[in-house]
Amino acid sequence: MNMKRQLLFLSLCFALAAGSSWASIVGSTSPGNVVDSVDWCQFGCTGAQLATPQPWTSAGGQTGLVGLFDTGQGFYNLQQGTSWFGNFASGMGLVYNGGAVSFGNTPTDISVTFDEAQYGVGAYIQADFYGPFAATIMLYDASYQLLGSFSANGTSDGNPGTALFIGASDPINPVWAAQFDVVDQFGNDDFAIGTVLMSTPEPESLLLMGSALLGLTAFIRRRRSLKSEVK
């Protein structure tokens, strides 16, 4: 009987571990417990086209790269209120994946890589064309293998300060890169992202994890003491 219990416990552990590595990322439309941020006005916010990728530095001194998944498209540094009139907070720096010839469709995703592992990553995001759109964030590990993705719906219009935030975190695996994608109602996929935010676990999440660990410790101790009693 005891043996069966142990087997059941181990199976549960394996199932949980397997489950977590399969789909461990948690999506969110709120920034969470923000610890650092990347402001794209570090590139000047002049509306100029940029080479892709571009090295960035965060407010906290972290570094990484931002650019287009495919190097063949235009990549621009814009600013809400001067070269972009949409949903971002007034003055926010943006990177935009518009085509090199005209600001139309055919662009590819925007990727952001990090030189340090992250827990959670997200960004304000908006489709170029006004109307409804679906945004997706994909997280990657150190080998650039996909950890998981999360999608959310937003609306593109001219009301500053109402941009969709899309973010995701991985409680198990360190995140080394994030990729953003948008598809609007017409199938266009040109879009901009605003400030990128990096987050750590929420205090509640930490509390939950701590409780779980305490519980596990108590369970193991109990089993050990039962064993020694039987002996």
Next chain:
Amino acid sequence: MKSKYLRNLFLVAVALLMVCQLGWAQSAAIPPDKTLAAKAVAAVQATGIPVPVVPFASIAAASKPAARPGVWLSRSLGANPTLHTGEPSFCDFNNGSQVALCPLGLQTAYSVKQIVGGNGGAGIVIAIVDAYAYSSAEANLAQFNSDMGLPACTTANGCFTSVVMTGASDGTGSGWDLESMLDLEYAHAMAPNAKLIYVQAKDSSYEGLGAAVAVAAASADIVSNSWIGEEITAYDSYWNVGKVLLFSSGDDASWPTKYYNVGYPCSALTVTCVGGTALHVNAKLQRTSETGWSGAGGGCSLAETTPAWQGRNGSGVCSPYRAAPDIAAIADPNTPVAVYINNPEWSPGYYGVGGTSVATPVSAGLVANIDTARVSFGKAKFTFLNQSLYNAAASNYNYFFYDVTSGNNGFAAGYQFDLVTGLGVSNGPAMANRFFGLIP
């Protein structure tokens, strides 16, 4: 002291005369004189001055357009390297002083381990094409791998395949043997998990080598060729094989010869032409600088027209002809790599070797790592590299290339594209980047 100085001076003069004579002999198609060459090499070696290894065998085939390997012998290093496996990992041949770069050092200098998903070129096949049969190659490679801490690459474990083309005579002692060992050892050094096919051409004629290239391309993803000859576009179809085809740009600097300004097949439009640099590293074996090598071949083709893929980088340099090389890597005999060889004509052991013959297999190994990364991300392997290289340069030069801005081969190295190093040295980790690499 004075007499010793005079004697050395005399030796240098004699050696230079002999080397010059050999150089003349090639173009005049005089039968090879091995004794003369051996004396020249020995005399120059005694002075420590780099000396080219002249391929006697190629001269014998002078009735047809012939190619010659681009290997330069710098110095003998002895037979017993000490491998330091700590950090940095390096080998030395002389009581701790490094006189030549070894595989692990070269991997560090070119950031091979930083290629995410590169996995040492696993799943990629690199073919090495050289002239004449050389049966000691596998045994030499085994010794090199054992000394240098590299994975074994043998017929038995499926890593090494030897293909001897019909009618190939023995090339031991021809100069092609050292070339072969250099090519095999440094392709493996840069991509230790890639497989190697060693195709030994019937002879050093374009017909012989071209047939070997076709055989190589049928089985390999990347074909590395460290040999060069007269520019004859009638042979262009030989080099149109639908795979990544690398050729060395030669070691004759930019000096125009009777036959070419830039060597061939390096100038062919289906070829990625690899020039040469001097690679300087710090104590941690990280690159501190890379400069254009004075001997590196480069210049304007006399026959191949400007290709569309050369784009804004390079197309205007030699218009209406092709400018070469396309890329570059370590080649200067004064910053040599250590090559192991053991056969009756060479004292068994290591030799410091340079030439664009080094740059080519090193580049082949780099491309293998990039290919492996691409496959791991679901992308196709490269088939023609040049379009991607020039696209990358146009997109974000500083991310994809290390710009070599000093050095001179008759032309000066400079900002971005130049006739010494082409676009410069490829940044492997950037080109293999899942997000920002050359996709597709």
